Amino acid sequence: MTPAPISAQITDYAHRADPYPLYAELRETPVRREDDGTYLVSTYYEVRGLANDPRLSNDTRNRPPGYARVGQPAEETGLPPSFIFTDPPLHDRLRDTINRPFGPPHSPRFLDGLRGDLAGAVTELLDAFEGKDQVDIVEDFSYPLPVTAICRVLGIPREDEPRFHGWADVLASSLDPHSGDDGREKAQRARDEMGAYLTDLIESKRRHPGPGMLSALAPDMTPKDLEATAVLLLVAGHETTVNAITNTTLTLLRHPDTLQRFQRNPDLAVPLIEEVLRYEPPVQFVPWITALADIDVAGTTIPKGSPVWLMLAAANRDPGRFKDPDRFDPDREDNQHLGFYTGIHYCFGAPLARMELHAAVPELFRRVKDFGLLEDPPPYRANAVLRGPRHLPVAIGGLTA
Template sequence: MSVVDLRGAEDFAAHPYPYYAKLRAEGPVHQVRTDDLERVWMIVGYEEARAALADQRFSKDWRTTETLTASSNPINANMLELDPPHHTRLRKLVAREFTARRIEALRPRVEQITGELLDAMVPAGRADLIDAFAFPLPMTVICELIGVPDIDRDAFRRMSNAIVTPVSAEAESAAVHAMGAYLDELIEDKRCSPGDDLLSALIRARVEDGDGLSRDELTGMAFLLLVAGHETTVNLISNGVRALLDHPGQLALLRARPELIDGAVEEMLRYDGPVATATFRFTREPVTIGSVVIPRGEAVLVALGSGDRDAGRYPDPDTFDITRQAQGHLAFGHGIHFCLGAPLARMEGRIAVQALLERCPGLERDPEGGEPDWLPGLLLRGVRRLPVRW
């Protein structure tokens, strides 16, 4: 086991996979130093990562450890940061809204939004694909699903980015408090003017069912659904398009055989997925991984992006191949915290990429677009801008 100091790795955000490969060659788990933490454990092997994601010896509740502290703001009381039975109860309340049948019913609206965005974008001949397409598509879909179509999306995006890709502890703390206040007001407005939407349904459950959601739980749930409902899909679309543009042969193959889109999206998720590491876990007891013992009460990161490049799972893992059988990847996690919105993200990704290629047959990087501006931090994988032309 090695101790890796990522504080000096200036190119890690742009090129994490060589670092992961070196770590995997040395063992499945390592101590890592980051800008925020003097010590955190990182699991990098596929089998070990998959096992850890489903291992109940790891807690998701930061309140169970002294290793990491977080704000008591209600947005930190969301189900992603809770263990059973609290997690089980909260997930059950929203799971029925994300069944395959309900997600499929959204397809016509997703296709309509996609078409409208492309109608506005295509005549210009060039665009920042994230601002014009990859961000507004999932943001519109999740806002309509939850019931907040008039949300101030620019303000929400700034707050969301400051929380999930923080540039400083101070900026993150300010964004957490601003987001909590914003969502609290949003929930109060929805309580006064309910509709036929997910947030209204959750509020009714809180009122009519004694075991429903408290006000803080509603705030945490709204935060998780809104942020997770768009941030990851933005990066799924933009990372997927970047991968295609970087591999012209695969782009040509997908154009020639559009029926490969389902497998192509799975390979996009495996090859350069939107989430680099799962959110923190904490050891309830000493946990042995390989020959390494992680002591009780330690913070642990599961490197999803590393696991999905493990040659023990995927032959020639650094090759982008849309015909690969990429099923079983870790991009949406595994176990009880497997991403609830995975079916929606997959559908949005398939519709978006296919429609984009159909409407923009000459799609390529904009040579005047400048160098990529990579998202900071260890959580999300992606760029802030993706200048393209067609």
């Protein structure tokens, strides 16, 4: 039997728990052409170079026929493309506008002002562990926390936060290149429901401004542009952070010596979290890119019009860039990983994600006693792009104050 194309193997759920052997095979051919004309780029310097190459387009309108489903293009959603699916100069204008209420230089205190809310949310979630001998890190901790964060960022009323859980899950799953018709239909329903909600909320924010980005951006963006931005921030700001927190927890539980060292020295949090972002990145690859011209890379020509996948997780374990890359090493020096991508499409929410990780992970391992993995590997989400456990059941031995 002829083996399946490696792209199909990577997106096959059978390899979700451990795709890294496939990535190692992929790196043997740094630029690999699949039978359908897709080019997979998997080595560090080639991925980094192409991510900064203006001859590659994120604009969904440049995708060849048959690839429009990846990333939910504008014509399927009724919305203009969010800035992640645009190129300069539109990308730069949108991103600059959206950044003004989010961070420096225009709003240097915005994220810092969320620290209290995040700390309170972490405390509340961990307090709920009291009296339990088993919890699901995903359902009970890492999944609800980013919903709280992104809703605070947007200015969503607290009583409406539970509605965003289901929308975030469905929309993130739709990014899988092989999500199928059923996945796309579910995503469309979720977008319709969320769109109707946001339309009403944005209009309310225009009349009665309050805290959050929706109010701040309402005077500068059309309702549809603002709605598209909110949908993007929900998916990118939620699902990726869920995976990052869960992947960090799982990695530490698999490395008890490092965990004990971390518990003795919480200052290890910064290099430890950065190493997890390299070792188990929440975004595994970027599959919605198109070549705008012929591009020569590592001895291969990617023809104009070709779809391109940039394999971030494979690049993060490239032995040509990282020494002993399959080893988890918080002491790793010069750790310029691609966990948050690079170039003009570097993760907009990276500062918020890092803040959430630093609020959640040290406190989780400070307060919970005697962790024990109950299932390894745990069940993973279907999504191959935004990869992380669907559940992470653990035994616990109590809770400290």
